[in-house]
Amino acid sequence: PDGWTDLDSRAVDTVRILAADAVQKVGNGHPGTAMSLAPVAYLLFQKVMRHNPADTHWPGRDRFVLSCGHSCLTLYIQLYLGGFGLELNDLEALRTWGSKTPGHPEYGHTDGVEITTGPLGQGLANGVGMAMAARRERGLLDPDAAPGSSPFDHQIYVIASDGDIEEGVTSEASSLAATQRLGNLTVIYDHNHISIEDDTNIALTEDTAARYRAYGWHVQELDWTNGGTEYKENVRELDEALRTAREVTDRPSFISLRTIIGWPAPNLRNTGKAHGSALGKDEVAATKELLGFDPDKTFEVGDDVIAHTRKLVDRGAEALAEWQSSFDTWAAANPAASELYGRMVKNELTPGWEDAVPSWDADPKGIATRAASGKVLGALADKLPELWGGSADLAESNNTTMEGVPSFLPTDRQTKMFPGNPYGRTLHFGIREHAMGSIMNGIKVHGGTRPYGGTFLQFSDYMRPAVRLAALMRLPVIYVWTHDSIGLGEDGPTHQPIEHLAALRSIPGLDVVRPADANETAAAWAAVLKNKDRPAGLCLSRQALPIVPRGTDGYADTSGVAKGAYVLKDAEDGAPDVILIGTGSEVQYALAASDILAAEGTKARVVSMPCREWFDEQDQGYRDAVIPPDVKARVSIEAGVSVGWRDLVGDAGRIISIDHYGASASAGKLFAEFGFSGDTVAAAARESI
Amino acid sequence: PDGWTDLDSRAVDTVRILAADAVQKVGNGHPGTAMSLAPVAYLLFQKVMRHNPADTHWPGRDRFVLSCGHSCLTLYIQLYLGGFGLELNDLEALRTWGSKTPGHPEYGHTDGVEITTGPLGQGLANGVGMAMAARRERGLLDPDAAPGSSPFDHQIYVIASDGDIEEGVTSEASSLAATQRLGNLTVIYDHNHISIEDDTNIALTEDTAARYRAYGWHVQELDWTNGGTEYKENVRELDEALRTAREVTDRPSFISLRTIIGWPAPNLRNTGKAHGSALGKDEVAATKELLGFDPDKTFEVGDDVIAHTRKLVDRGAEALAEWQSSFDTWAAANPAASELYGRMVKNELTPGWEDAVPSWDADPKGIATRAASGKVLGALADKLPELWGGSADLAESNNTTMEGVPSFLPTDRQTKMFPGNPYGRTLHFGIREHAMGSIMNGIKVHGGTRPYGGTFLQFSDYMRPAVRLAALMRLPVIYVWTHDSIGLGEDGPTHQPIEHLAALRSIPGLDVVRPADANETAAAWAAVLKNKDRPAGLCLSRQALPIVPRGTDGYADTSGVAKGAYVLKDAEDGAPDVILIGTGSEVQYALAASDILAAEGTKARVVSMPCREWFDEQDQGYRDAVIPPDVKARVSIEAGVSVGWRDLVGDAGRIISIDHYGASASAGKLFAEFGFSGDTVAAAARESI
Structure with missing residues (x-):
C-alpha cells in the first residue's frame, strides 16, 4: 500500500x-x-x-x-x-x-x-x-x-x-x-x-x-x-x-x-x-x-x-484530536443527545426512570409474567432509549416488543406487521437463538445501549455458549426467557424446560430471575436494569399467575425482590414451624399450602425466591432472617429438577421438583399430574416437620 | 404424477x-x-x-x-x-x-x-x-x-x-x-x-x-x-x-x-x-x-x-415381500454379515467383547484418561465393528481415532493424514459440535450402529440441544468430552469447563461419567457400551492422572465403576471417621488426603464416584454401604461448581469446588491456586469432623 x-x-x-x-x-x-x-x-x-x-x-x-x-x-x-x-x-x-x-x-x-x-x-x-x-x-x-x-x-x-x-x-x-x-x-x-x-x-x-x-x-x-x-x-x-x-x-x-x-x-x-x-x-x-x-x-x-x-x-493522538473537534461540534449542537451520550458512556439510567415502572393490583386470576414483562418494557420505552431488543422470532410469545416503536431494519426489509427503519429499536433475529446471544454480547461491548433478547427458556440451550461468555465478560445483557416450565403446556417435552433453571444457575456470574407474579416481574426488571456488570435471564411464565396483594393482608411489598428472596407471607407470630420456598409460578402453591397448614394449626412462612444468585450475595444476617437456621423443616417447590435445592432446604427438608421430562397436555393437567399443588406442598411440609 | x-x-x-x-x-x-x-x-x-x-x-x-x-x-x-x-x-x-x-x-x-x-x-x-x-x-x-x-x-x-x-x-x-x-x-x-x-x-x-x-x-x-x-x-x-x-x-x-x-x-x-x-x-x-x-x-x-x-x-406388504426375498438372498450369501446384522438389529454386542478391554498396571505418573479412552477404542475396534465415530476437529486431542481404521469419506475427500472411503469408520465433523450431536442422533435411530463423538467438555454447550434430545429419546450415543476441567491449562477460561458437569448432570436421562484413572476409563467404556437406552458423556482429562493399584494394597478393583460410586480405599477397619468423595482427576487428592489424615490418626474412606446417575440407581443398601448414613463427616472434591453436591455430603459436609471461572496457566498452577490438593481435602475433612 x-x-x-x-x-x-x-x-x-x-x-x-x-x-x-x-x-x-x-x-x-x-x-x-x-x-x-x-x-x-x-x-x-x-x-x-x-x-x-x-x-x-x-x-x-x-x-x-x-x-x-x-x-x-x-x-x-x-x-x-x-x-x-x-x-x-x-x-x-x-x-x-x-x-x-x-x-x-x-x-x-x-x-x-x-x-x-x-x-x-x-x-x-x-x-x-x-x-x-x-x-x-x-x-x-x-x-x-x-x-x-x-x-x-x-x-x-x-x-x-x-x-x-x-x-x-x-x-x-x-x-x-x-x-x-x-x-x-x-x-x-x-x-x-x-x-x-x-x-x-x-x-x-x-x-x-x-x-x-x-x-x-x-x-x-x-x-x-x-x-x-x-x-x-x-x-x-x-x-x-x-x-x-x-x-x-x-x-x-x-x-x-x-x-x-x-x-x-x-x-x-x-x-x-x-x-x-x-x-x-x-x-x-x-x-x-x-x-x-x-x-x-x-x-x-x-x-x-x-x-x-x-x-x-502519535497518529492515534492526531486522529483522536480530529475526532474530538467533530465530537465537540456535535455535542454543542445536540445538547439532549449529548446528555444521553453522557449517560450511555457511564451506563447510567435516566434519573427518575423507576417512576415509570408499572404495578398491578391484586388479582387472583392475574396475568402471565411474560405479559407483565411486556408491560414493563412498554412503560420504560420513553425513559430508557438505550434499552432495545427483540426476539428470535417469538416476539408475540415473548412479549418483547415495546408498543409502537419501529423495528431496526433497512427500509426495504420492513413489513406490514413490523414497520421500521435503519435506526429502529425492535430487533428481529429470526430463529437464530445462538446468534442472538452473540450479537447481544457484541452490542453491549460496543457502547452504552442495553440489549435484551427473547426466546423460550427451552431454547436457552441453543444460545448457551453466548450466555456463558456474557457471564465471563460480565456484560449486563438481558435475556427474556418465557414459557419457563411445563406450564407452557401442549407443545410437550421438546419445549418444556426441566433442567434449564438448574443448568443456568450453574453458570458463574449469571443471574437467573424467576418472578412469581406481575409485581415481582416489574421489581425484577428494575433490579436487573440497575446491575451494570452481569447478565440476567428473566424466566417468565406462559400461563397467567395470580397477582398477590402487596403490603397488605400479611403480604410483603416487592422491595425484597432485589435481595433475591424475601418473606412474602409469614406465620402470624413470625415464628414458623416450616418454611416454604417457592420460585415463579410455584409460589402460588406455597401460599396455598400455608393456608392448608394454618387450618391444621401449623405455622408456615412462605419465602419467594426470584433470584438465588442475589440471595446468595446478601449478608448472613439477612439470609438467616429469611431462612432461620433453627427452622429445619423446609420445603422447596419449583417446576424444574431438584438439583441445587438441597443447599437451601438442608438434610431435613423436602424438595418438590420434576426430575423427568414433561408431556403434551394442558398446563393445568401437567401441574396436577406431576405433583405441583398446595396439597403436595402441605404434605411435604408435614413430612419435613 | x-x-x-x-x-x-x-x-x-x-x-x-x-x-x-x-x-x-x-x-x-x-x-x-x-x-x-x-x-x-x-x-x-x-x-x-x-x-x-x-x-x-x-x-x-x-x-x-x-x-x-x-x-x-x-x-x-x-x-x-x-x-x-x-x-x-x-x-x-x-x-x-x-x-x-x-x-x-x-x-x-x-x-x-x-x-x-x-x-x-x-x-x-x-x-x-x-x-x-x-x-x-x-x-x-x-x-x-x-x-x-x-x-x-x-x-x-x-x-x-x-x-x-x-x-x-x-x-x-x-x-x-x-x-x-x-x-x-x-x-x-x-x-x-x-x-x-x-x-x-x-x-x-x-x-x-x-x-x-x-x-x-x-x-x-x-x-x-x-x-x-x-x-x-x-x-x-x-x-x-x-x-x-x-x-x-x-x-x-x-x-x-x-x-x-x-x-x-x-x-x-x-x-x-x-x-x-x-x-x-x-x-x-x-x-x-x-x-x-x-x-x-x-x-x-x-x-x-x-x-x-x-x-x-397392501402396497407396503408387497414392497416388504419383495425386499424380504432380496434380503434372504443376501443373508444366505453373507453369513458373517448376517450375524452382525442380527446383533445390530437387537443392539447386542459381540460375545466376549469385554475380554478385549485393556487394563493398566499401577503407575504414579499415569496417563490422561483421554489417552486411556483412545486405547480402549483401539482395542475394541475389531470386536465391535458397529462402533464408529470421530470428533469435531479435535481427533488427536480427544483420542477418538481407532488406530488404522479408514475415515468415512468420499474418495475425493480423503487426505494424506486421513485416508478413507465411503464405507469408512472415522468421522470428521469439522468444527461443528451441534451438528455432530444431531447427526449422532440420526445415526442411532437409523439402525444398529453405535456412534461416538468427541469435543472438549467446554463445547458440550454448543451441542447441548442435541444432547438433550438424545436423553429424551433414550438413544445410547456416546460423547467423548475431553479436557474436562481447569486441568486443560493454558487455553484459559473460555476453554475450561466449570459449570459443565453440573449442567449436564441436570439433564434427565444423561449419564455423566468422569473416570479417575485409566482403569476406571476402561470400566466406564464397558459400562456405557452395555447400556442400550441412554446417552452417556465420558468426561476425560487432558492431563496425566496416576493409575492406582487395583485389588491390592487396599485399593478396590474397578467392578464398582458400573455402580457409579464405590469404596476405592477404605479406612483400615472399615469404620471411617470421614468419607472423601472424589470424581475424575480429583480422586487423587482424596487419596492423598486419606494418607495425611491417617498420619494424624483420622480414618478416612475414599469413594470414587465416576457416575452420579448410576449410583443414584443403586438400591438403598448399596448406597448406604458406600456412604453410611451415620458418618456425617464428608467431603466432596471435584474441579467444577459445587451445585448438586450438598445432596451427597449433607449439612455437615464440605464441598471443594470451583465456583468461578478459571485462568490461563499450567494445570499444576491452577489446581494449586484454586485449592485442589490433598491438603485442602484434609483440612475440609477436619472441619467436617
Whole structure:
C-alpha cells in the first residue's frame, strides 16, 4: 500500500518470529495463524484502522475482533507494536498465570481487547452485533448527519478462520448481517485450508465465498497462493480490497483470503501441527534464518522496528484530536443527545426512570409474567432509549416488543406487521437463538445501549455458549426467557424446560430471575436494569399467575425482590414451624399450602425466591432472617429438577421438583399430574416437620 | 404424477380440513403448514416412499423426518391415512394428555415417528445422520452390491421449514452433507416466507437455494405461487423433482418449494397467524366450504378416501415381500454379515467383547484418561465393528481415532493424514459440535450402529440441544468430552469447563461419567457400551492422572465403576471417621488426603464416584454401604461448581469446588491456586469432623 516501506516488511517478519518465540517459550499455543496473518493484522492496525493506542475506549475508534481467538498472538503482538500497553515481557509471559497475555484474548483483562474470543464462531457474530450497535447508537445520537460525517461513524473489522466459518452461529449471524445491510462490517476470512485435523478437505468443501454471496454480502476473493503456484503476500491488493469494502455501504463485506498457515516456516507451514503446537526449536531457528533474524536470539525486535511501529501512538493522538473537534461540534449542537451520550458512556439510567415502572393490583386470576414483562418494557420505552431488543422470532410469545416503536431494519426489509427503519429499536433475529446471544454480547461491548433478547427458556440451550461468555465478560445483557416450565403446556417435552433453571444457575456470574407474579416481574426488571456488570435471564411464565396483594393482608411489598428472596407471607407470630420456598409460578402453591397448614394449626412462612444468585450475595444476617437456621423443616417447590435445592432446604427438608421430562397436555393437567399443588406442598411440609 | 386421481386430490383436501379441525378442537397448535404441505406429505407417503404401515421398523424402509416438528399434523395425518396405526380418534386427541398425537412428534411414543423433532434445525441434521448411517450400514453388511441393488439401499426424506433453514445447526449439517456426498438424502424446503413474526423479510433475505448450491448440493427450485401470479400445487412437477433427486447419487438434493402457508384458508393463508394458532371457527368453516366439505361437520373423512389411502397397507406388504426375498438372498450369501446384522438389529454386542478391554498396571505418573479412552477404542475396534465415530476437529486431542481404521469419506475427500472411503469408520465433523450431536442422533435411530463423538467438555454447550434430545429419546450415543476441567491449562477460561458437569448432570436421562484413572476409563467404556437406552458423556482429562493399584494394597478393583460410586480405599477397619468423595482427576487428592489424615490418626474412606446417575440407581443398601448414613463427616472434591453436591455430603459436609471461572496457566498452577490438593481435602475433612 501507499507508504509501505521495508521497515514495515521487517516489522511483519518480526511479528512472525515473536509468535514463534512466544509459543516456543511457554511450550504450547498457536503459532501458525499468527505467523501467516502477520501482514494482515499489521496492515489493519498500522495502516487501516482509526484507533488510538493511548485510549482504547475512545468511542470513535474502529473495532477489531479476532474471531479465531486461539491466534491471540495476532492481536497481542499488534498491541505491543502499536503501543497499546503490552510490552515484550508480556509476550514472553504468554499463557502464564497472571499475565496480560492469556491463551485467548480476554475482555476487561488486556487493554485493546474488544471482546473475549476463543469459542469458535462467536467473534464473527459479535462483530455483527457491534455493527448493529454502531448503527443504533448513531441513530440515537446523530441520526441526521450525512453518511461518514458523524463522530459516531466507524468500521468493524473481524478476522475469522476456517473454524469460525464451520460453526453454525456464524452462519446465523452472517445471514442476518446481510438482511440488516451492515455496510460498516468487514470480515476477513483467513482461508488457510488447515484446521486441527489438518487438511480441511475432510470436512469443509463448500464454496464459502459463494455462500456469502448467497447471504447477500459483498464478496472479494484474494489468493496469496496464486492458485498454488507461488506464495506472495499481496498487501497492496488486500489494502485495496479493504478500501472497496469500506466504500460498499449497503452490504457487509467478506474478503476471502487464501493463505498458508505457518508461513514461512520451512517444514511446518501448511500443516495442522503449525496450528496448535510449538514449532520446535529447530523449526523456529530455521524460520528465523529464512527471515534474516539471528536464530540464537529470541524475542528479537529491532530498535528501528519498534520505533517505527510505535509512531502509531502519535497518529492515534492526531486522529483522536480530529475526532474530538467533530465530537465537540456535535455535542454543542445536540445538547439532549449529548446528555444521553453522557449517560450511555457511564451506563447510567435516566434519573427518575423507576417512576415509570408499572404495578398491578391484586388479582387472583392475574396475568402471565411474560405479559407483565411486556408491560414493563412498554412503560420504560420513553425513559430508557438505550434499552432495545427483540426476539428470535417469538416476539408475540415473548412479549418483547415495546408498543409502537419501529423495528431496526433497512427500509426495504420492513413489513406490514413490523414497520421500521435503519435506526429502529425492535430487533428481529429470526430463529437464530445462538446468534442472538452473540450479537447481544457484541452490542453491549460496543457502547452504552442495553440489549435484551427473547426466546423460550427451552431454547436457552441453543444460545448457551453466548450466555456463558456474557457471564465471563460480565456484560449486563438481558435475556427474556418465557414459557419457563411445563406450564407452557401442549407443545410437550421438546419445549418444556426441566433442567434449564438448574443448568443456568450453574453458570458463574449469571443471574437467573424467576418472578412469581406481575409485581415481582416489574421489581425484577428494575433490579436487573440497575446491575451494570452481569447478565440476567428473566424466566417468565406462559400461563397467567395470580397477582398477590402487596403490603397488605400479611403480604410483603416487592422491595425484597432485589435481595433475591424475601418473606412474602409469614406465620402470624413470625415464628414458623416450616418454611416454604417457592420460585415463579410455584409460589402460588406455597401460599396455598400455608393456608392448608394454618387450618391444621401449623405455622408456615412462605419465602419467594426470584433470584438465588442475589440471595446468595446478601449478608448472613439477612439470609438467616429469611431462612432461620433453627427452622429445619423446609420445603422447596419449583417446576424444574431438584438439583441445587438441597443447599437451601438442608438434610431435613423436602424438595418438590420434576426430575423427568414433561408431556403434551394442558398446563393445568401437567401441574396436577406431576405433583405441583398446595396439597403436595402441605404434605411435604408435614413430612419435613 | 402417474396414477394421481381425483380421489388423491380429495384425500389431500381431507388432510387440510383434518389439520384445521384438530387444532380447532384442542384450541392451540399449528394448522397452517400442515394444510399447505398436505399435497407434499401425501405424495411422499402414498406415492414416493417405500415403506410398510404394518411394520414401521422394517430396516429397508425409506425414512421420513419432519424437521418442522411443530407441524406434527403433517405426519400424524399421513400415519392415519396410510394405516400406520393412528386413527381418527387419535387426531381428535391432538395435544392432550396420554394421546398418541403430542404437540411435537415423539420417537418411541407414536409408531411411524422416526425421530423426535420440534427444536428447529434438529430434523435436517438428523436426516444427514441417517443418510450417513445408511451408507455405513451398507458398507458393513453389503459393500459390494451394485448401487441401488442392495436390501440396505433406501432414501432419507426431510421436510424443513424457514425456521430450520435459519438455525445454525442446519448450516453445519448441510455443509457436511455435501462434503460427504450423501446422494441418498433429499430435503424439501417449504419456503413459505412466513414464520411466527409473520413475513420473513425482516430476518431471512438470503438466497437459500444459492446457499445450498454453494455447499455443493443438487438444488431444484419449484414455485407453486408461479411468481406470485397464481397458486397452483403442481404435484407432478414435485414428483419429477423427487425422481431427479433420487437419480443424483453423488450429492444430497435440496428442493426449494415456494408455498403459501395455510393454503387455501381464505383469510388467514399467508399469515403468521395461520402458523401457530387455531384458525377460528369461521375460518375453518370457510375453508371447508371452499374445498367442498360440509362446514358443520368436523373430522369428515369420506369412506372412499380412507379406503383409497389405506391401500398403502397392501402396497407396503408387497414392497416388504419383495425386499424380504432380496434380503434372504443376501443373508444366505453373507453369513458373517448376517450375524452382525442380527446383533445390530437387537443392539447386542459381540460375545466376549469385554475380554478385549485393556487394563493398566499401577503407575504414579499415569496417563490422561483421554489417552486411556483412545486405547480402549483401539482395542475394541475389531470386536465391535458397529462402533464408529470421530470428533469435531479435535481427533488427536480427544483420542477418538481407532488406530488404522479408514475415515468415512468420499474418495475425493480423503487426505494424506486421513485416508478413507465411503464405507469408512472415522468421522470428521469439522468444527461443528451441534451438528455432530444431531447427526449422532440420526445415526442411532437409523439402525444398529453405535456412534461416538468427541469435543472438549467446554463445547458440550454448543451441542447441548442435541444432547438433550438424545436423553429424551433414550438413544445410547456416546460423547467423548475431553479436557474436562481447569486441568486443560493454558487455553484459559473460555476453554475450561466449570459449570459443565453440573449442567449436564441436570439433564434427565444423561449419564455423566468422569473416570479417575485409566482403569476406571476402561470400566466406564464397558459400562456405557452395555447400556442400550441412554446417552452417556465420558468426561476425560487432558492431563496425566496416576493409575492406582487395583485389588491390592487396599485399593478396590474397578467392578464398582458400573455402580457409579464405590469404596476405592477404605479406612483400615472399615469404620471411617470421614468419607472423601472424589470424581475424575480429583480422586487423587482424596487419596492423598486419606494418607495425611491417617498420619494424624483420622480414618478416612475414599469413594470414587465416576457416575452420579448410576449410583443414584443403586438400591438403598448399596448406597448406604458406600456412604453410611451415620458418618456425617464428608467431603466432596471435584474441579467444577459445587451445585448438586450438598445432596451427597449433607449439612455437615464440605464441598471443594470451583465456583468461578478459571485462568490461563499450567494445570499444576491452577489446581494449586484454586485449592485442589490433598491438603485442602484434609483440612475440609477436619472441619467436617
